[in-house]
Amino acid sequence: MADFWNQKSECMSRDELHHIQSERLAGLVRRIYTNVPYYRDKMHEKGLVPEDIKSVEDLEKLPFTTKQDLRETYPYGLFAAPLEDIVRVHASSGTTGKQVVVGYTQNDIALWAELMARCFTMAGATKNSKIQVSYGYGLFTGGLGAHYGAERIGAMAIPTSSGNTKRQITVMRDFGSNVLCCTPSYALYLAETMEEAGISPDDLQLQAGIFGAEPWTAAMRSEIERRLGLDAFDIYGLSEIMGPGVSMDCIHKNGLHIWEDHFIAEIINPDTGEVLPANSKGELVFTTLTKEGFPLIRYRTRDVSSLNFEKCACGRTMVRMSKPSGRTDDMLIIRGVNVFPSQIESVLLEMGETSPHYMIIVDRMGNLDTIEIMVELTPAMVSDEVKKIEDLENRIRQNIESTLGLAAKITLVEAKSIQRSEGKAKRVIDRRNM
Amino acid sequence: MLIKQISIFVQNKSGRLAEITRLLGEKGVNILALSIADTTDFGILRLIVSNPDAAEQAISEYGLTAKVTEVIGVAVPHVPGGLASALAILNDKGISIEYMYAFVTKSEGDAMVILKVDDNFTAMKVLSENGIKLLTPEDVASI
Structure with missing residues (x-):
């Protein structure tokens, strides 16, 4: 049952891979040095010229790229191709109100489809499959990323996008979807809604689920598999690097294969930047080898993982990353949406009407994540009229929703009722057991 | 002639009203009239008291936010x-x-x-x- 989309690449020897990576890395550095002044300056600061980077071993000489770099170069400062060659952009949350914008050339879109095709094939999908894409279509990379991969293998893409759960289920049953792509929490919500409607997995033709964009546990995986009657795969990606399909687990479910002919992965100590040996736990760092529009060198993902270079029983030689076990920053993933507490803080500060003292409470009700933001009312905002306070509450809610792209419950609380801390403020209570 | 009303924002937590009324009692402030406007999450307690200035001070010192309205x-x-x-x-x-x-x-x-x-x-x-x-x-x- 070993199905490959591109067996030659997916199973190439580590030596050959090393050769390809080295060649591509040298090319990447030349392109970036020539086309991206920001990177050129960073290299100069380290006293580097492109000729210094000849092989994968030289990677460590290069500077890291951080979310801060993306913010400073917003929106197009890190694009390595002229805008006229960019055929699409996606965006994800930045650490403040500003988003991170990523651009793709025609070749980048084709590469992404190729890597998603590898993922779908790894999950057993073929040209005969019907792939329901319930990730959101839009600036978020999930929907379109999966969609192009589905078309690439010649399967039937069903672009339901996110939301409208009843219709999702009707489509799944009536159209005979074989593969479901969505966040794991949404998969459980679909299962629950199906059960309420008296629809059992036997009424469906689901075979595989490609779930990602948020953390989930092994227990959740078994529950989804049982309740939806499918084989659940864990997919990983981030828009900065490409989107979904940077890595995914194979049928052995023992780590997510990173497509190393296009990305080099490293694990570093987040405090010192030191590169750690295989199987050590640390921060995952990616270098995109072949991307044209938005290539990144040593991008710090803030995801905590480890790398296993042993050949997998599936036959693939590509390194396996462990399921990310946390973050080295305070980013939260809520219903698949990346949320930084600092985004909420900047909304409150910009409004200038409330105190900047807030607390974020994340929970999981049923199978859906909920976010509540408690905001302290300042003396100036206390009113004798309920409608004035409710009006403020509504405005906060709307501003937060338009910034995060996520509805949050806003709870106004008494002044000084949120605990003050002397060190780093504790802003988040996450009650989900991830 | 306008009358000073004290409005206090209170979260819906048990014991909140008991605390506030106790506090006023201790300061010798008599409550003459009151109303509560409530929503699911919070309420606004409006009070007419014998000594509005003392009441406002006592409430602020306690850490709650009071607003005086005419x-x-x-x-x-x-x-x-x-x-x-x-x-x-x-x-x-x-x-x-x-x-x-x-x-x-x-x-x-x-x-x-x-x-x-x-x-x-x-x-x-x-x-x-x-x-x-x-x-x-x-x-x-x-x-």
């Missing part, structure tokens, strides 16, 4: 239709009532009501012109 106090005959006649006067002049509540005691056969309207000045003028007795802070304090 409201109108009226005395209307404590008979059926007594309040209706006063409200009709305001309605005729197009003055809206934001909220209102009554005192727990009565004096000399009158019922006493607190009104929050959108136009204090006009409301007081038309009420007086129509023979409705307006309460002064002294009247209130002497209850």
Whole structure:
């Protein structure tokens, strides 16, 4: 049952891979040095010229790229191709109100489809499959990323996008979807809604689920598999690097294969930047080898993982990353949406009407994540009229929703009722057991 | 003559009202009238007290946020239709009532009501012109 989309690449020897990576890395550095002044300056600061980077071993000489770099170069400062060659952009949350914008050339879109095709094939999908894409279509990379991969293998893409759960289920049953792509929490919500409607997995033709964009546990995986009657795969990606399909687990479910002919992965100590040996736990760092529009060198993902270079029983030689076990920053993933507490803080500060003292409470009700933001009312905002306070509450809610792209419950609380801390403020209570 | 009302934002937590009333009691502040506007998450406690300044201070010192608003106090005959006649006067002049509540005691056969309207000045003028007795802070304090 070993199905490959591109067996030659997916199973190439580590030596050959090393050769390809080295060649591509040298090319990447030349392109970036020539086309991206920001990177050129960073290299100069380290006293580097492109000729210094000849092989994968030289990677460590290069500077890291951080979310801060993306913010400073917003929106197009890190694009390595002229805008006229960019055929699409996606965006994800930045650490403040500003988003991170990523651009793709025609070749980048084709590469992404190729890597998603590898993922779908790894999950057993073929040209005969019907792939329901319930990730959101839009600036978020999930929907379109999966969609192009589905078309690439010649399967039937069903672009339901996110939301409208009843219709999702009707489509799944009536159209005979074989593969479901969505966040794991949404998969459980679909299962629950199906059960309420008296629809059992036997009424469906689901075979595989490609779930990602948020953390989930092994227990959740078994529950989804049982309740939806499918084989659940864990997919990983981030828009900065490409989107979904940077890595995914194979049928052995023992780590997510990173497509190393296009990305080099490293694990570093987040405090010192030191590169750690295989199987050590640390921060995952990616270098995109072949991307044209938005290539990144040593991008710090803030995801905590480890790398296993042993050949997998599936036959693939590509390194396996462990399921990310946390973050080295305070980013939260809520219903698949990346949320930084600092985004909420900047909304409150910009409004200038409330105190900047807030607390974020994340929970999981049923199978859906909920976010509540408690905001302290300042003396100036206390009113004798309920409608004035409710009006403020509504405005906060709307501003937060338009910034995060996520509805949050806003709870106004008494002044000084949120605990003050002397060190780093504790802003988040996450009650989900991830 | 306007009357000072203390408004306090309180979260819906058990024991909150007990604490506030205890606090006022300890400071020798007497509560003369009160109303609570509540929503699912919070309430606004509005108080008419014997000593508004002392009450405000006590509440702020305790760490709660109080706001002082000026409201109108009226005395209307404590008979059926007594309040209706006063409200009709305001309605005729197009003055809206934001909220209102009554005192727990009565004096000399009158019922006493607190009104929050959108136009204090006009409301007081038309009420007086129509023979409705307006309460002064002294009247209130002497209850």
